[in-house]
Amino acid sequence: KRFPPGPKWYPLLGSAFQVHKARSRLGSLYEATAELSQTYGPIVGLKIGKTPIVVVYGPQAVKEMSLSEDLLGRPIGEQRRFLVRHLKEFGFGTKNMSILVEEEVSHLIDFIYKSMDGTDSVVFNMESLFSVSILNTIWKMIAGVRYSPEDDKMKTLQKMLSDLFKIIHMIGAAFSHYPILKYIAPELSGYKSYMETHERIWEFLRRDLESHKKGHDPDNPRDLMDVYLNILNSPDHAESFSEEQLLAICMDMFMAGSETTNNSISFGFLYLMLNPRVQKKAQQEIDLVLGNRMPCIDDRRNMPYMEAVTLEALRMFGCRAFVVPHRALKDTYLGGYFIPKDVLIIANLHGCMMGPNSGFENPDKFIPERYLKDGKVVVPENFLPFGLGKRRCMGEALARSNVFIFTTSVLQKFDIHLIPEHPPDMKIVDGVTPAPVHYKARITSRKL
């Protein structure tokens, strides 16, 4: 039985050293695994410490993997059903969600004006401008709470989340493969800061859960937490439901939804800043369709150019990202190779949206026009930032609304300028989700 080919496995290390070397040379795990696919083909077999991991690259292999019933494993089975059923009630995919996102964006616009302090311009670190607002859209749905963008508690939480994402990456942290590092090098291996950050986020969630319990009225559930508490209070609930599990769901939603959306918006503004032509064209459509009115989700239908800008921002994030790891539910085959039960499989989405067989022309350029045919939006089949199949992203509707409404609203009110003394470094911060390296932009008020 043939396991997928890949770099040689050494005792104890497996192929960790080769992956690490390629990652250090190229700057990211997505580039390192893309390079391995050049040598070994679209399905690469790795071993990190004792853990075999399969990395999949390119549209054909990624689709085969995503659609395989045998490769759908993940830890959250029953809780996923709960989420799918109840998230809709509190916003996902409904009008409520649009209202919630619009509310958040208007707070952000106020915050930007306030930061201008009576002038008509301000400089921001763009990679963190949106983060608290995005966290709010998620937290409002789950726990009914929002925080001001200046709130220290929320800024700290956001910083913790992005730190956590830098410590680990898609094939895990070194200490998860070599547990001895936890004892002999807790600081150097990142284990200590991982644990500390994890505990602090957990504490934050627990505090909000405790204050939530005080206002809980079983007959009037306000949000997802209330529905979960109702299930916990019913005598015959499934054993897997518990307060700890509720906190784990909150943590998963934060982890899955905040940095992904925030970084997609940050990539979008990075390219908009570098492409004033695209910015102008987007603003022409905004002025024509919206005038001074705030955008809502329904406007997407009448704003093909802005919808295309949204898609291109999502592509610029997605092409540097992986899907969440899948696990083989039983012994199976992928592309003719043998995949033993419980092996982890991750798909590098670069091949689908940026690689040579992606079907995207000039893939490294930000070209919204690529999605437009006769004035209508056409989404190419390899556009897969949210994955595919039964495990595809559960937050796609919220994420797309957030990216569309935040980007449209900011462009409606402001111009985004490159600061010549601070040109952006086009490198990325590698981690679970890729982020643009820290960049600044000058935001000026538009004269409408």
Ligand code: HEM
């Ligand atoms: C631009 C933003 C986002 C992107 C690009 C994105 C992308 C993805 C991808 C690629 C996956 C894995 C698909 C697979 O494994 O096949 C995923 C899973 C998931 N996403 Fe998102 N996501 C985004 C935002 C969100 C938001 C806002 C939420 C919710 C608040 C969310 C919740 C989830 C959950 C719960 C899963 C796991 C689903 C499961 O295990 O079955 N995501 N996302």
